Amino acid sequence: MASIKTYTGIITICGSCGQPSFTDNEVGHQHFKEQWDGVYCPRYPLAGERIQIDWDEMSLEQVKAEYPDTYPYSSKLPAV
Ligand SMILES: [Zn+2]
Numbered sequence: 421m422a423s424i425k426t427y428t429g430i431i432t433i434c435g436s437c438g439q440p441s442f443t444d445n446e447v448g449h450q451h452f453k454e455q456w457d458g459v460y461c462p463r464y465p466l467a468g469e470r471i472q473i474d475w476d477e478m479s480l481e482q483v484k485a486e487y488p489d490t491y492p493y494s495s496k497l498p499a500v
Pocket of ligand 1: 435436439451463464466468
């Protein structure tokens, strides 16, 4: 899965949950890795209707930099 923080393609919005999404040629319209446990989308990891945004460059950079990352990396698991 792609990371929103490093994705350089066009970022759209999912019409089902209102969160960022992107499209690749193999899978289609889908969500980002960071949204693993952080969005309730009925179609996750795919995404609903694709909504195009006329991003302001600064806004897009802020969204990418500050988007919460809820992907379950092993390093985030509590120590036993
Ligand atoms: Zn969605």
